[in-house]
Amino acid sequence: MKLRPVDKIWPNDFNECMQMSAIIGLIPIAYYILMTKVLPELLDYGTPGYILLQLLGMFLFSNLMSNFFMCMLADTSIDPWIMSLQLERENKKPINWHECDKCDIWAPPRSHHCKICHVCVLKRDHHCTFIGSCIGHANYRYFFFFIIYSVISSLIAFIANLVFIHALRGGSHKFVLLPFANAVYDIQNLNEDGKLNLLEIFKSLIPGNFEIIFAILFGLNTLLLFLSMYFLYRFLPILIRGATYYELKKNIFTYDRGLSLNFQMILGTRMKWTWISAFISSPLPHDGIQWLTEDKDADDAKQSEMKNCVS
Ligand SMILES: [Zn+2]
Ligand SMILES: [Zn+2]
Incomplete structure (x- = not known):
């Protein structure tokens, strides 16, 4: 895989910088808090369920971040030298x-x-501001798995966080999401003469550092869940029909080769193994250049010829 030059990886504007920083900075923090604070509260250390969730967390986190970085690092641009050779x-x-x-x-x-x-950009789909790069022929595989693992990870984290909040209501921690009424009518906040001590009530409403961080991360977890589900809903039809975002909008389906070949065009010749890791090599069966739209049979023959060369 050809990599982008370092200066091209840099965010293009402030908006992109914020979105990329949110992914690179907040996902590892959320993963750390889930594994070290939330999970031990839900399951006893060393139990099969605890070990299973730790392993699942490691798998999802590593795939989420590796697909993100591979997608960001892959060079999707057209190489003018290869184009001139092709023209010659x-x-x-x-x-x-x-x-x-x-x-x-x-x-x-x-x-x-x-x-x-x-x-x-070869077979350009769209420019992704979260990744700071165009999504195209060279990196669609990583973008696809980044979306898939975002949906799975954020859904599992969302459920675990909900259970965690529920557990803390009856647990030892004071939690920021406790209903306001609980603090107001807390018997400890009454003075000796039976009147409410407003200062004590105010103090009890000030959350600790952990509660603030958790509340922010839980909000971002919910946002990521809805965003990733929206992206999956938006991009899955593109994959299924073997199109790009632009082609789908214009109802152009001349490159549709059926579900299996369409997925192979994006995930590569070893597509059945690509879900395991972003580092598993899976050469693409097409060079992204020679699209023979007029003759589907000739195009299919060309693709199988290239696939044989690869394998
Ligand atoms: Zn251009
Ligand atoms: Zn772009």
């Missing part, structure tokens, strides 16, 4: 290619110029 080989203007006057190159079908990245 064809010895004529290839079908459906277009000229990008910003990059000053001829670009193959399905590629588009990104105004944020300032490059043409």
Whole structure:
């Protein structure tokens, strides 16, 4: 996999910087609090359930972060040198290619110029501000698993956090989400003459550091759950139909090769193993350049020829 130069990985603007920082900074903190504070409160140390959830947490966290970084590091831009070689080989203007006057190159079908990245991207889908990069031919696999593991992780974390809050209501901690009424009518807040001590009530409402951090992370956990479910709902049809976001909007399905081949086009020739880790090699069966839209049979033959070369 070709990597992006370091200066291209840097966020493009303040908005992107905040979103990328939120993923890189808050997910590890949320994982740490879940494993060291929430889980020990729910299950006894060393029990099968505790060990199972620790292992599941490790698997989900490592896949979430590795797919995020692989997606961010992968170079999705068009290599002008490869394009010129391709044009020389064809010895004529290839079908459906277009000229990008910003990059000053001829670009193959399905590629588009990104105004944020300032490059043409092979089989461009969209620009993702959370990852700070375009999603295209080279990194769709990592983007897909980042979304999938975001949904699974945030759903499990959300359920665990709800149980944790419920457990703390009857547990030893004072929790920030305790109903306001409990503090107001707490018998300890009454003076000797039976009147309410407003200062004591106010003090009891000030949460500790952990409660504040937990409340913020729980809010972000809920936000990530809804966001990732929305992204899955939005991008799953794109995968199923073998299209890009732009093509789906325009109802262009000329590259649809059926469910299995469409998934293979994104996840690679070893797609059945790619869910285990972002580091499992799975070469893509297509170079992202030679899209023969006029003749599906010829295109399929070309793909199987390339797949045989790879394997
Ligand atoms: Zn361009
Ligand atoms: Zn971009």
